[in-house]
Amino acid sequence: MKEHCGYWLGGPREAEVVNIDRMNPAVVKEPLWTRAFIYLAVSNALLASGFHMLIPTLPLFIAGFGGTDAQIGLIMGSFTFSAVLIRFYTVQGINRLGKTNFLLWGIVICMIAIAGYYWATNVALSLSTRILHGVGFGIATTMYATIVSDIIPGSRRGEGMGYFGLGSTLLMALAPAIGVWVVDSYGFAVLFAVAAASQVLAFVWTQASRMPAALVSHAEAGSPGMGRLIERQAIFPAVLSLLLGICIGGVLSFVTLLAREVHVANAGYFFLVATSNVFLARLVTGRIFDQKGPAWVIIPGAVVLFLGLMILSKVSSPDAFLWAAACYGLGTGSMFPALQTWMINMVTPERRSIANATFFNALDTGVGGGAIVLGILAGQSGYQSIYFYSANVVVCFIVLYILYLVRQTYGRSTLKP
The missing domain is CATH 1.20.1250.20 (MFS general substrate transporter like domains)
Structure with missing residues (x-):
């Protein structure tokens, strides 16, 4: 078991x-x-x-x-x-x-x-x-x-x-x-x-x-062909980081414009509250990851991020705006280091550099691509709508990750990196 x-x-x-x-439990922690x-x-x-x-x-x-x-x-x-x-x-x-x-x-x-x-x-x-x-x-x-x-x-x-x-x-x-x-x-x-x-x-x-x-x-370690460009073992975490990047790109690019659209003043407080909660999440979730595993950090973080994005899709007051910022900060602050550490643990030490490159490239592609696609959608249906779409991206993230976990549990993974 x-x-x-x-x-x-x-x-x-x-x-x-x-x-x-x-x-x-008496073993002394490594420094x-x-x-x-x-x-x-x-x-x-x-x-x-x-x-x-x-x-x-x-x-x-x-x-x-x-x-x-x-x-x-x-x-x-x-x-x-x-x-x-x-x-x-x-x-x-x-x-x-x-x-x-x-x-x-x-x-x-x-x-x-x-x-x-x-x-x-x-x-x-x-x-x-x-x-x-x-x-x-x-x-x-x-x-x-x-x-x-x-x-x-x-x-x-x-x-x-x-x-x-x-x-x-x-x-x-x-x-x-x-x-x-x-x-x-x-x-x-x-x-x-x-x-x-x-x-x-x-x-x-x-x-x-x-x-x-x-x-x-x-x-x-070098590998022929694509192995020099992409770490195969990191592909699945990279896909998840790309989905996370889409949500981050939407927030970073358009949250100030959303504040203007719904008549919320002082949009800068969003980033202050979000950053404070990213800081808080990083202080706590690393130990949970080491003691219980990545799922105990990634899934709760994704759920909290989903809540934050849904609040943004309906936001109409400064208080709700700040609650969304707190959820966004806690969610991304939990998910990002957990995904990266999980990916690092999946590869051999000599392949960590190319794995990190794969991870960051997927994240940056998600941030940039998300900003472009969500910007187009915002022009058609308003800024609040893009956070509803982003929340659905988080749902896809959760579903993919749970499918991966279930198939790993029963030893029949077709998504195994």
Whole structure:
């Protein structure tokens, strides 16, 4: 029965961890808060801060030199395209440079791109710089996730991956406000200098982390053909992350416009409440993942996200708006690290980098594609309707995941990654 339960919770690896802990509760926990883990978490947060400072301010900079709305959309969207594309070359980058050096190159590219925005005073230069920034960010985010999953003890991976993202989650709320304040007070030159400085600090903290020597080596499992581009074992979690990305894209792109449509003032409070609840979810759900398995986090998180989206589809008051924000934050804050950790546990250590690339590419594709498709639907039936459609995407997510769990339980999985 324990074996079946283990498969139902997400796979034999997770089951082994739970059973070992219960059989021998006196076993001392493996250390999580090592120097390398702490320094990389700080470095990741610093890298994210530079990115988030530019989200509300870069469109203003482009508009300032005469960029049209369409050109602004093209420049901002090119970031995701280049980040997705570069991740297909993760294995080649690691084999040439090693994991640590590849991460450092990603940070350096981000630093050069952010500093370069100052001179990108026409559409062509801004587009080129934004593409370069996407390349660096795509490398760095993939390598952070890969390296951290290598240094976190396997029995505490859910907890560790949840904690690792806390800094970047906090700065997701603070950095945009800081960016706007810097622009209003000192101008774009200082903004780009501050954002570039955050990347310099990310580089320094990464260098000082004293990562294990094995992470510097030029070693990564390569497979012929598509195996160099996509990790087959990660396909099913990637499909789920794509569905999650569709819902995230709809919220990030249109929630402020929804607030205007239903006459709710102060839409910025939505992101403050949502980010606070993402932070809270990450503090709690990692341990649940390690003790009980991914299903105990993913399914409740999906149900809460569904409730949040349904509230948005009917929202008519500020209170309901904030309740939706809380549900959205708790749902996505639970689901994202759980899906990523579950995916990492499904692959061998030498395939984690390409698995992370597969996961992030699916998520980014969902965010970008969801924004496009839902934007078209919003033009036809209003902004509230797209959250009803997004809620149905969550229903599809839940149904697919439950089917996977049931078939794993009875050993007849046709969806097994």
